[in-house]
Amino acid sequence: MMRRSILRHSLAAAAVLAAAMLPIRAYAVGPEPEPLADPVELTVGYQKVGHLAPITLIGEELDKLGVKLKTVEFARYADARTALLSGSLDMATVGPADLAIALSQGSTNVVGIMGVGSSKKYVIGRKDVKLESWDDLKGKTVAIAPGSAVWFQFAATLIEAGVPYDSFNAVNIQGGGANFDQALKRGEVDAIVTWEPFESIPVIEGYGYFAKNLEYSQSKAVGAELGMLVATKDAVETKRDAVERFVWAYLDAQEKLAADPEAFASAYADLTGLAPDVAKEAAKPITLGSVVTPEQIKQQAKAFADLGVIQKDVSGEIAEHWDASLVDQAQGK
Template sequence: MNTIRCLLLAAAVALAASPALAQSVKIKQGMLNVPALSPLYLLPDEAKKQGIEIEMVMFQRFADARTALASGDIQITAFGPQDISLGLGAGAKSMVGVAGVGSGNDCLIVRKGEDIKNWKEVADKRIGIGAGSISWLKFAASVQENGLQYNKLKIVNIVGGGSNYLKALQGKEIDLAVVWHPFCAQAIVDGFGAYPTLDHNRSKTVGGLISVLAVNRPFMEKNPDVVQKLVNAYIGVLEIARKDTARWAKIYAEKAGLPENVAAESIRTTRLDPVMPLESIKRISKFLSDNGVITRDVSGEIAQSYTYDFLAKATGKSPEQLGLKQ
């Protein structure tokens, strides 16, 4: 009888320890309808394979996703490479960058038949911007790098979404829109816009970085194994999208409610890559403080808000290979 009891007890312990029967972890993922981030719509399916249930929470702006992550309302999200610096400047230390997303996505657009071939020509143009966006950051940094004074440019502040930039461009209120996809793609496909020769993604200060994947610090410290599984799943998601760009475009088209040709143009120049260039992020932080976007310089402490531990384990690469000194 004792033998039977021992066998039953052993079986119960084995069942309780079984990964297949273990209770899954439930988290919330912040999400935005941005072309470069659309592969992240696949993250819940990939994470589910590792026992993680994800509830997706949609946001209209990176700033809103940043606030939710900092407060712990969500546990993971992707947002601009400037967002952790902005949060840190305001005293929020609860966000940690764990992976990069890639380059591209931000774009400049002029009216079809027009062009801006070099930075000197910018001085005579009316420029539509949205201060604080990563596209604006790349543009403002490029302006300084090329010997122009930003405060002497003909800046037109555009309020609201990217469609307002296109209306201003069509209405000849501006000559250049400093914007992002899918809005550039819409202008191209609809036949009234063109990409200028000028490219602000080549900024030496900012680089072409689109976004970073970040987690809530208290959640990470309490659940490092879960964060590792999430980063593993994330690397798998990037690989899926890189290998099948048609699927990537279709996902974005469906989620954003856009024609597939607009979605395809939106992702055409985006390069997905998990590398996190820390030196570029430090330069972004310094630029933000130097230009009054944040009240103090956080470039000397920003490294504490990024970790390569999870990404290194997920990829088998060293922190140096993953952007520690880039």
């Protein structure tokens, strides 16, 4: 996923990344759907991250609507994407780039439905390591997860800022976000590029800090979206009524949590197993609700194909693999 070609692109590459940042899209959920006459099972892959907290609230609601929800936990978006494409799942939460990645790999049995949330993203510096500007990355050791959603955000920002990728030592950390925090705590790296709650934990525990001048969620190509809900084309076609009810229940729960920070923090803690005070802090930067559109994903697909990050340009295929009608249905349109 990380080719050296990304290191040598500067202003010309940044022009390819041009797409306006999109405002947060508010969802107003429509009337509750009628229960299905015959129950349908949906198998959904998810991750224990804060912006997916609504998933903790929908099981009983879906049961009343005739949808038997079976959830499968994955540590990474990429693993959930792989399981979805293999046919093991009906739906999954994945990264914003995963639709383009799947299509570039020749997998067409996938449909994008909606984004799930956004937040500002900062490089997390180790205590006493100076990171006041992008120039301060020079010579530092930075932990990354190549091909991850946050890596796409980070890499796009560096290109637009004209920061050479080889000006610092990028170290690939395997596994979940806790491994990033441990590497930072032990002094093995100077900074980490990760996700919540693993961004807030070093800050709360005092061995790291938000390098707020190194903010990387505002790139024109990738933006601030934290994740996406996708489904297999088979599920959308053969279990559409159940998928519609899942989307309605998710948006209903999302709307309630977005309006109640305390409830959001509580759901965050329930989902992740974090202590309530840690979950409360980690929830603060997150805004629930989609900020991504098919147009943004098209720009992302083209930009990263031009940079050699994904195998081919699939920007022209995004529209036919996006079903906005599911959200419209949930909104009563």
